Amino acid sequence: MTSVDRDLLAELVARERDRYVREHPQSLALHQGANNLFARVPMTWMNKWAGGFPLGFSSAHGAVITDLDGHELIDFALGDTGAFAGHSPQPLVEAMQRRLGHNGGVTTMLPNEDAQWVAAEMTRRFGLPQWSFSLSATDANRWLLRLVRLVTRRPKILVFSYSYHGSVDETFVVVDEQGRIRSRPGNVAPAYDPSLTTRVVEFNDLDALERELAHGDVAAVLTEPAMTNIGIVLPDPGFMAGVRAACDRHGSLLILDETHTFSAGPGGATRRDNLQPDAITIGKSLGGGVPCGAYGLSAELAQRVLDAVSEGADIVDVGGVGGTLAGNAMSFAAMRAVLGEVLTDETFGPMEDLATLFATGLRETIARYDLPWSVSQLGTRCEYRFANPAPRSGGESLRSADPLLEDYLHLYGVNRGVLITPFHNMALMCPATTRAHVDAHQMMFDEAVAELVQ
DSSP states (O other), rough: OOOOOOHHHHHHHHHHHHHHHHHHHHHHHHTOOOOTTTGGGSSGGGGGGTSOOOOEEEEEETTTEEETTEEEEEEGGGGGGTTTTSSSOOOHHHHHHHHHSOOOOOSSOOHHHHHHHHHHHHHHOOOSEEEEEEESSHHHHHHHHHHHEEEEHOEEEEEEOOOBBBBBBBGEEOOOOSOOOOOOOOOSSOSSHHHHHHHHOOTOOOHHHHHTTTSSSEEEEEEOOSSSSSSOOOTTTHHHHHHHHHHHHTOOOOEEEEETTTOOTHHHHHHHTOOOSSEHHHHHHHTTSSSOEEEOOOHHHHHHHHHHHHTTOOSSSSSSSSOOTTOOHHHHHHHHIIIIIEEEEEEEHHHHHHHHHHHHHHHHHHHTTTHHHHHHHHEEEEESSSSSSSSSSSHHHTTTHHHHHHHHHHHHHTTTTOOOOOOOOOOOTTTOOOOOHHHHHHHHHHHHHHHHHH
């Protein structure tokens, strides 16, 4: 297979960085003048973008962002899934106007009719009958872990190496290349060693899962149906059924985090693959970018929690479950608009068709140049990987990363009006994405690869 000339790659990256700086003076000025922002950005992750400084944006609508220098960019990043519904879809805009209007109200610590509508829709889509709401998937995961520990009376959870479930302390743990459990590299000053609270194995390794669950101290396995934050890592056939069976054998609960795998369909991978979790967490995209998250419980798990409450557990005040702004009226109005009028059942088919077209074009280019790369697709989401075959675990995926090559492709795209997710090479389709957008990415990708392997 064709190898990449590293000297040529370095030259191309330098050229693209120079062009990026030259063509985005207003974004550079915004960054340099942000003296009162820690790390010069509103949220430190915003410095992940290639080029030395992030783009400042003036507007975003549908699948297009306009930056401060007037460049229009086709947006396949979509706020790392937060804008899965597209930017400012009209039903969301109208819902926010009504909620913020004279007869509206944003947060009252009181329920309204939207809350029951959203909960019923989540039940229809994902199958679980009981739902509670948060402001993020991180909150949903954190609160749910308290509940599963409460009902199982077990201290530990199990995650897969290099998984991601928001900023939940217990999940920043990995298996290193020697098979040792350790805090994830880069973990910022953990309050405790996460190996004390968490068991961890590689994704797609059922034998290791059985071994760790056999200790009898795991309250729940927390996993995405497919890994998405170390690049897309798809489950082997039968893997998720094996996880469910192993949990049943060892008395552990199964939590599925559908925050990114919602791209698999209107009910996520849970509905598409007929998975049977005890609980689900989800965030980001439900409200079209308005902060929201949710966790769903099976009838049995919900009853077990209520039984524990009757014995003295506090979930209505100081028990560490819930927050003042969670379940606010603005978030529910946003979720009702997005689920009811934007990310409907009917929109997923056309979005997935575009993702398949996107992936097919990538594969054809990769094959034409005989590159040792691959493409993974998860419904409306796909990604090109610098490994062939595609990685089957978080550890394999980490070892396939090539930061300089990523920077090249990201900068090449931005400089030609195409934006992909900054954390890796992921692209997501939204209801406003078009065939022309996909074709524009393909043209950019073909040109970038042609220069790289000339």
